[in-house]
Amino acid sequence: MLGEAISAARPTVRTYRNPVYDGYFADPFIFSSEGSYFAVGTCDSKEGVFPMLRSADLVEWEPVGPVLTPPPSNLGTHYWAPEIAYDGSRFTMYYSVGFGDRSHRLRAAQSNLPTGPYVDLGIDLIDPNRCGFAIDPSPFQDLDGSWHLFYARDFLTGDAGERPGTALVVDRLETMSRLAGEERVVLRATKDWQRFMEGRPIYGGVYDWHTLEGPNAVRHEGKYYCFYSGGRWEDESYGVDYAQADSLAGPWIGGDSELPRVLRSVPGKVTGPGHNSLIRVPDGGEFLVYHAWDAAMKARQMCLDKLLWTPEGPRCAGPTRAPQSL
Secondary structure (H helix, E strand, O other): OOEEEEEEOOOOOEEEEEOOOOOOOEEHHHHEEOOOOEEEEEEHHHHHHOEEEEEEEOEEEEEEEEEEOHHHHHHEHHHHHHHHOOOOEEEEEEEHHHHHHHEEEEEEEEOOOOOEEEEEEEEEOOOOOOOEEEEEEEEEEEOOOOEEEEEEEEOOOOOOOOOEEEEEEEEEEEEEOOEEEEEEEEEEEOOHHEEEEEEEEEEEEEEEEEEEEEEEEEEEEEEEEEEEEOOOOOOOEEEEEEEOOOOOOOOOOOOOOOOOEEOOOOOOOOOOOOOEEEEEOOOOOEEEEEEEEOOOOOEHHHHHEEEEEEOOOEEEEEOOOOOOOO
């Protein structure tokens, strides 16, 4: 089943080294199904729309091929950040498509198999006339079986201390392809490290623009955690932090740290680690899966490091480049 640990019926690879895949593979999302791990992510356009990888151990990855049957090209040419949910009958891929950084819409595609092909359902999850820029959809199933969709969208105004920019919200899924229209704010940007660009010309004005994106929610010991990435994805400001709540309805507490607490750049060694997902391994441990830039700053590559639940909150053991145990 999606999200469950893989059976330890095969030999275990005991060490690995980041990146775990040499190709371009940004915004990685990993899930498990039918005894294998699968990864999808944002890739170079020449590789097709959402190439998928398969692995038995999270270390050795083989290409499956492009898995999304694209919708009409008039919706856009940039495809970002796919994530996949399994509801017991079908696999649903959530993603955004648009024209660069000014226009993006949320879509859903479905398949009977984890490897696709995923066929776009022909509908926008959010009316683009109401919200012209929404990205990074991330499905979450609560204990009662209900499904919810976290995503990022733009805000120009807010309460005191909330800065203009891209921020995090959540809505309930009435079906796997229809939102309830009960959007709630999870977190707005309030700190300098979350700045994307000073003096950004956008929406007919100029803003000190901040970015929170890449939400990924989990439940741990009775509380809800929404991991997210903040800052500018192209430089060392980018990193992973989290918000915390007692229920999906909130209030969500977080975003008040002066630096990202879970994962951040190591100057001169690792730049821009972020946009994570989580995967559980057979011994019950969890790994944070994320991307980081290669040394030449030409490609964002898939990495993974252990997630640690500490008394101070979740922390990642990375970013690492030396050999690690799995």
